[in-house]
Amino acid sequence: MNIVLTERLRTAAELVRHSRKTVDVGTDHGYLPAFLVMGGITDNVTAADIGRGPLENAEKTIKKYSLEEKIDTALSDGLEKIDRDTEEIIICGMGGTLIAEILGKAEWIKKTEIHLILQPMTHSYDVRKFLCENGFYIDTEKFCTDTGRDYVIISAYYDEKDHSRDDFYYYFGNVATGDTKSEKGYIKKQIFYVKSRYKGLMMSGNEAEASVFAKVLDGVNEKWSELL
Numbered sequence: 001m002n003i004v005l006t007e008r009l010r011t012a013a014e015l016v017r018h019s020r021k022t023v024d025v026g027t028d029h030g031y032l033p034a035f036l037v038m039g040g041i042t043d044n045v046t047a048a049d050i051g052r053g054p055l056e057n058a059e060k061t062i063k064k065y066s067l068e069e070k071i072d073t074a075l076s077d078g079l080e081k082i083d084r085d086t087e088e089i090i091i092c093g094m095g096g097t098l099i100a101e102i103l104g105k106a107e108w109i110k111k112t113e114i115h116l117i118l119q120p121m122t123h124s125y126d127v128r129k130f131l132c133e134n135g136f137y138i139d140t141e142k143f144c145t146d147t148g149r150d151y152v153i154i155s156a157y158y159d160e161k162d163h164s165r166d167d168f169y170y171y172f173g174n175v176a177t178g179d180t181k182s183e184k185g186y187i188k189k190q191i192f193y194v195k196s197r198y199k200g201l202m203m204s205g206n207e208a209e210a211s212v213f214a215k216v217l218d219g220v221n222e223k224w225s226e227l228l
C-alpha cells in the first residue's frame with residue numbers, strides 16, 4: 001500500500017536518494033514523508049513545519065498510516081531545529097525567495113554529503129542564484145505538470161566552488177529543452193515574467209535595469225525564438 005501523491009510531489013520524490021536521513025521542510029499534511037517511508041525509499045523522515053496547524057495535519061497522516069516509528073515531526077523555522085546529520089533536504093511548495101532564505105540561514109548544509117531537492121512555486125531564479133553563488137551545483141532539474149501548472153524541481157549538491165552564472169541560466173537552468181509539454185510550459189512562464197519586467201522597467205524609464213532583462217530575452221531569442 002502507498003499513498004497517492006500529486007504529480008508535483010511525486011516528481012520531487014523521484015529525486016530522493018535511497019535510505020538517507022531525510023527532512024521535508026514545510027511538510028504541511030506530511031504526505032511526502034508518508035510516501036517515502038511507505039514506498040521503502042527511505043527508513044526515517046523528519047516532517048518539519050513552522051506552523052503548529054500543518055504539523056498537526058502531518059501527525060494525523062502519520063497516525064492514520066501507523067508510521068510513528070519512521071516519521072518524527074519538528075516545529076522548525078526552516079532548517080533551524082533539524083538534526084545536523086540529515087542528508088536529504090526537501091523543500092517543496094514554497095516561493096523561491098523563501099527557499100533561498102531558508103538555505104541561507106543554515107550554514108551547516110554546506111557539506112558534500114547533503115543533497116537538496118527544491119521545488120519553488122515561483123522565483124526559481126532566486127533558488128538557482130543562491131545555490132550557484134554559495135558553493136552548490138545543480139546536477140539536474142525535473143519538470144512536471146500538475147493540475148494545469150508547470151513546475152521545476154531542482155536537485156543540488158555542495159562542492160564549495162563558485163558556480164556563478166548569468167541571468168539567463170538563473171531564469172531557465174540548463175536542462176530545459178522545451179521538448180516536453182512541462183518544459184515548454186515552464187520556459188513560457190519564465191519568458192512571460194522576464195518580458196513583463198522588461199516592459200515595466202522600460203515604461204517607467206529605467207532603461208539601465210531593463211537592459212538586464214533585454215539581455216535575457218536575447219538569449220531566449222537565440223534558443224527558443226518560436227516561444228517569444
Ligand SMILES: C[S@@+](CC[C@H](N)C(=O)[O-])C[C@H]1O[C@@H](n2cnc3c(N)ncnc32)[C@H](O)[C@@H]1O
Binds near residue numbers: 025029098
Ligand atoms: C504550500 S505548503 C506546501 C506543502 C508541501 N510541502 C507541498 O509542497 O505540497 C507550505 C508549507 O510551508 C510551511 N512554511 C512556510 N514557511 C516556512 C518556514 N520558514 N519553515 C518551515 N515551514 C514553513 C507552511 O506552514 C506550509 O505548511
